[in-house]
Amino acid sequence: xxxxxLIKEYSREEVKKEIYNKTPGxxxxxxxxxxxxxxxxFMALLSPAASNYIEKMAQIxxxxxxKRYGKTIQLYIPLYLSNECTNGCVYCGFNHRNKINRKxxxxxxxxxETDKIKEMGFEHILLVxxxxxxxxxxxYLQKAIENLSEKFSLVSMEVQPLDTKEYKKLxxxxxxxxxxxxxTYHEKNYPRYHPTGKKTNYKYRLETPDRxxxxxxxKAGLGVLLGLEDWRVDSFFTGLHVxxxxxxxxxxxxxxxxxxxxxFEGSYKPNYEISDKELVQLITAYRIFDENLELALSxxxxxxxxxxxxxxxxxxxSAGSRTEPGGYNxxxxxxxxxxxxxxxxxxxxxETIQKMNYEAVWKNWDEAFLCKDS
Amino acid sequence: xxxxxxxxxxxxxxTGTGKFSSNQAMHxxxxxxxxxxxxxxxxxxxxxxxxxxxxxxxxxxxxxxLPNTSGVRDAKEAVFSAQLAREALGTNLVKVEIHPxxxxxxxxxxxxxxxxxxxxxxxxxxLPYIQADxxxxxxxxxxxxxxxxxxxxxxxxxxxxxxxDFIKIIIEQSNVPVVVDAGIGAxxxxxxxxxxxxDAVLVNTAIAVAGDPVxxxxxxxxxxxxxxxxxxxxxxxKSNQANATSPLTSxxxx
Numbered sequence: 001x002x003x004x005x006l007i008k009e010y011s012r013e014e015v016k017k018e019i020y021n022k023t024p025g026x027x028x029x030x031x032x033x034x035x036x037x038x039x040x041x042f043m044a045l046l047s048p049a050a051s052n053y054i055e056k057m058a059q060i061x062x063x064x065x066x067k068r069y070g071k072t073i074q075l076y077i078p079l080y081l082s083n084e085c086t087n088g089c090v091y092c093g094f095n096h097r098n099k100i101n102r103k104x105x106x107x108x109x110x111x112x113e114t115d116k117i118k119e120m121g122f123e124h125i126l127l128v129x130x131x132x133x134x135x136x137x138x139x140y141l142q143k144a145i146e147n148l149s150e151k152f153s154l155v156s157m158e159v160q161p162l163d164t165k166e167y168k169k170l171x172x173x174x175x176x177x178x179x180x181x182x183x184t185y186h187e188k189n190y191p192r193y194h195p196t197g198k199k200t201n202y203k204y205r206l207e208t209p210d211r212x213x214x215x216x217x218x219k220a221g222l223g224v225l226l227g228l229e230d231w232r233v234d235s236f237f238t239g240l241h242v243x244x245x246x247x248x249x250x251x252x253x254x255x256x257x258x259x260x261x262x263x264f265e266g267s268y269k270p271n272y273e274i275s276d277k278e279l280v281q282l283i284t285a286y287r288i289f290d291e292n293l294e295l296a297l298s299x300x301x302x303x304x305x306x307x308x309x310x311x312x313x314x315x316x317x318s319a320g321s322r323t324e325p326g327g328y329n330x331x332x333x334x335x336x337x338x339x340x341x342x343x344x345x346x347x348x349x350x351e352t353i354q355k356m357n358y359e360a361v362w363k364n365w366d367e368a369f370l371c372k373d374s
Numbered sequence: 375x376x377x378x379x380x381x382x383x384x385x386x387x388x389t390g391t392g393k394f395s396s397n398q399a400m401h402x403x404x405x406x407x408x409x410x411x412x413x414x415x416x417x418x419x420x421x422x423x424x425x426x427x428x429x430x431x432x433x434x435x436x437x438x439x440l441p442n443t444s445g446v447r448d449a450k451e452a453v454f455s456a457q458l459a460r461e462a463l464g465t466n467l468v469k470v471e472i473h474p475x476x477x478x479x480x481x482x483x484x485x486x487x488x489x490x491x492x493x494x495x496x497x498x499x500x501l502p503y504i505q506a507d508x509x510x511x512x513x514x515x516x517x518x519x520x521x522x523x524x525x526x527x528x529x530x531x532x533x534x535x536x537x538x539d540f541i542k543i544i545i546e547q548s549n550v551p552v553v554v555d556a557g558i559g560a561x562x563x564x565x566x567x568x569x570x571x572x573d574a575v576l577v578n579t580a581i582a583v584a585g586d587p588v589x590x591x592x593x594x595x596x597x598x599x600x601x602x603x604x605x606x607x608x609x610x611x612k613s614n615q616a617n618a619t620s621p622l623t624s625x626x627x628x
Contacts, residue, residue, distance in 0.1 A: 066583045068530055070393020123420075153417075218476070246477060251447060253476035292477045357395045365445065366417045366455070 002207050003244050007237065012186065015043075016233050022047035034060050035291045042239045045285035046232040054281055061284035061313040064291040073353055074316045074361045075346065076124035076156070077117055078298075080325045081105050081144060083335055085130025087197030089183075091225065091261060091268035093323075093337045094130040096197065100335055103325045104135045110144060114151055116328040120320055120346045123153040123363040126179070128323075128337075131160035131198055138166050142173050149174025154365035156219070160198065161208040167215035176365060179221030179257065180208045185237035186229045193228055209241065213249025220245065220252050221296065226279070227261030227270030235282055239289055255294035255316065256286055260301070267339075276305060280312065287313035299342040306342055307352055320346040376573055378551055379499030379520040381438065381467065385410045386568065387598040388440070388553060390578025391418070393530075394587065397431040403581050405434050407591035413440040413469050413576065416455050421462035429463075440501065442469035444479075449488035456493055468493065469523070470502040479529045483510045487517060494518025503555055506537035508544050515549055522548060523576065525556035526567065530579045532559025535566055545571045561590075561597030568601025569609060 022044045030041035031053065044050060050057065082104035085094040093100070105113065117125065127144060129136040141159060149155050156177035162170070167178065182205060184190055190202045199205065212220045222241060224234040242254050260279060261270035274282070286295055296316040297306055306317065319342075322328055324335035344352070353360045376383040389409040394400035404412055412432060420426045432439060441459035443452045449472065456468040470489050473479045486502045487510065493500050499520045504510055506524035514522055524544055527533035534557060535541060545552050551573035558564050564575045577594050584590035 066393075067532065067579065070579065070582050071395035072393060153420075251474045251476070354396065359394060359396050361418070363420060364417055366421070 002210050003241055004203050004206050006244055007185065007206070007240070010237075010240075012233060015236055016230065019043045019047050019232050019236060022049045024049050024052065027053050030288065031056060031060060034288045035064065037243065037290055039236075039240060039243070042285065042289045043236060045288055046235055046282070048232075050281055050285070051277070054277060054284070057284040057288060058280065058312045061287035062311055064287055065311075065313045065315065068291055069315050070359075071357060072359045072361045073310060073314065074124065074364055075122065075319050075349070076126050076154075076316065077120070077122045077346070078126045078128050078158075078318055078321050078323065079110075079113055079117065080128045080323055080327065080337065081110065081140075082129040082132060082136040083325050083337065084132040084135045085197070086133075087131050087199040088195050089197075089199060090193050090195070091228070093267075101332070103335065104129075104132075104140075105325050107143070107147070109326060110147070113326065113328045114148060118151065121350075121362055122346070124365070125152045125155055126318070127155065127157040127159065129159045133160070133198075138162060138169075142170060145170055145173045145175050153363045156221075158221075161205055162211070164211040164214045167212055167217055171215055171217055175217065177219035177221060177255070178212050178217050179223075179255070180205070180212070181221075181223045181225060181257065181259065182206060182238070182241070183225045184229045185224065185234050185241075189229060209245055210248075213245055213252050216249075216251055218253060219255055219294070220249075221255040221257055221294075223257035223259060225259050225261060226274045226282075227272055230272050231274045231278065231282065235285070239286070242290070242293070253294065255296055257296045257298065258283065258301075259298065262300075262341075279305075280309060283309060283313050299340045300338060302341040303344055303352075307356070310353070310356065310358065317349070319344070319349040376551060378501065379467075381411075381499065383410045383574070385595070385598075386574040386602055387564070387594055388413065388555075388574055388576040389581065389591075390576065391415070391428060391432070392578055393582035397427055399587055400428075400582070401431040401434070403587035403591040404432070404437065406588045406595070407581065408595045409591075410436050411438050411440050411467075413442045413578075415442055415444045416459050417445045419462075421458060438467065439463055439465060440467050440469050441465065442471045442503075444471045444473070446472055447474040447485075448472065448482075449485040449492065452485070452489040453492050453496075456489075456498060457496075460498070466497060467499045467501070470500055472503075481505060481525070483507060486510075487513055490514055490519050491517040501553065506540035506544060508540060508547060511544050511548060511552075519550060521551040521553055521573070523553045523555040526554050526563065527557030529556045531557050532580055533557050534559055534563040535570075538566075538570070541567070541572070542570060561593045564594055565597040565601035565604070568598055569604050571605055574598075 026044040027050045030044040083094045084102045154176045158179040209220050294315045297314045298318045299321040323337040350360045385408045387409050388411045390413050443455045446452045472482045472485045501521045503523045511522045527536040553574045554567040554572045555576040558577050559580045581590045
């Protein structure tokens with residue numbers, strides 16, 4: 001059974017009602033059961049009733065994170081390979097209807113960008129594209145991964161969904177992790193945000209982590225775009241998705257990201273805004289739900305927020321990010337996918353992490369493990 | 375003196391390098407622990423860089439490095455990375471750590487046995503991280519392991535010796551040193567393992583994430599020494615039985 005069949009057994013309305021009806025007593029129970037992985041407890045932690053327990057949740061979350069991950073934060077940097085896209089996602093800067101200059105990096109340009117990235121000290125790199133099978137399709141990605149896995153200890157990607165065979169091939173080429181965000185688990189409203197292009201196919205996207213698991217990719221990153229729909233309900237389904245995947249594809253590690261739509265001028269306005277306090281509730285709720293999950297926070301969030309949230313459950317952070325192709329050598333703000341809120345250099349971020357008595361980890365994987373030569 | 379393969383150790387406290395707030399904090403704690411063997415995850419070091427910062431901070435007199443294969447999912451990957459480690463770090467010691475499950479990091483006995491067979495033939499001194507499984511320990515001995523490292527409880531859980539009953543059997547039956555690895559959360563747990571007759575313990579999380587890692591390292595040093603001393607001094611038998619008021623065998627004296 002794929003996750004598409006499992007999620008059909010749940011009524012979104014019922015789940016919402018249950019979450020909103022949780023009581024302080026339910027929250028206290030969930031805190032006592034920290035680490036239980038119980039979906040009912042997770043609902044309580046996501047509920048409005050938990051908003052009076054944020055400090056307590058942060059304390060527990062911090063302790064659990066220390067136990068598993070110690071005083072360390074892993075750093076990575078995104079490399080935007082292409083901003084060409086055939087999708088029309090209403091919230092995204094790469095939307096094909098946006099009249100911006102389109103660019104896909106050539107092999108030479110990828111080398112120039114990654115030379116720059118290496119100078120900054122990074123060993124973990126995340127490759128990002130829009131969805132344009134002709135300009136940045138499977139072969140293009142495979143070539144890039146082959147080259148970059150020689151240069152970096154860990155290569156991840158956040159690109160269009162692929163099929164199982166393709167994931168298997170990319171794993172052989174040196175791919176370690178795949179991030180694929182469902183954006184929302186609201187099947188009925190999904191088409192509203194994804195009106196054109198291949199991304200209109202809700203089911204194919206939803207079943208992507210199944211294909212990643214079948215291909216035995218080391219890590220799958222999940223998440224929803226916070227702001228599209230009710231974050232409490234969408235996060236419940238993300239938790240359900242992770243639990244389903246952990247049982248079925250037990251060799252794969254799972255990570256959750258927290259991309260949040262902010263009400264910036266001229267950009268897409270979130271329907272369900274999530275406040276700083278609520279985002280802290282969400283991050284710590286995940287940690288109390290599952291003490292082993294990797295939790296990642298990108299430079300979409302401000303330096304102030306990231307520094308304060310870092311010890312509360314986050315395990316992985318990006319730093320020094322440019323979200324436009326070629327941006328590390330020639331910044332072009334107008335080509336960005338989203339506006340970077342934390343604009344500090346990797347060195348500055350490293351120094352801040354050190355001041356907080358944490359170790360910035362640049363390398364936590366080795367290409368050698370993939371035994372490519374044997 | 376503890377002997378593992380051709381290596382000898384005065385200290386029976388083995389340490390780890392993960393989860394510290396900085397390489398300096400790690401260095402200070404390991405030094406304070408008096409440990410002579412420290413395990414290093416290969417995935418954390420840059421094997422092509424002779425000035426790797428983590429390794430530079432382990433340049434402590436009397437301290438040997440035990441590379442571990444954490445991150446690999448099967449025997450093939452473990453063998454390959456052990457060979458790389460030997461080449462890069464110039465040691466034949468290896469901690470075989472195979473956990474295909476990235477969540478609880480529980481060891482895969484079947485693959486560990488396979489890897490141990492191959493690596494033993496290749497001249498490695500092997501310390502395998504395993505479940506507290508007495509039968510597996512005997513099979514590993516046959517395969518040529520230099521020691522066994524059964525877990526006390528899941529890695530990083532600080533829960534202590536939840537597998538005590540099985541570790542007792544392993545200690546009783548073993549012809550190679552038994553190092554209790556994983557789950558030791560307090561010096562009292564370490565002392566308990568040593569009192570039971572373990573040859574050494576490996577402690578990482580409990581030291582690395584302590585409020586004061588240096589002090590905690592010293593506490594573990596003392597705990598391990600106390601436990602070892604108590605084992606040698608022969609602990610008194612535990613008894614919580616009351617004397618029966620009406621003896622059952624007094625009829626023999628009638």
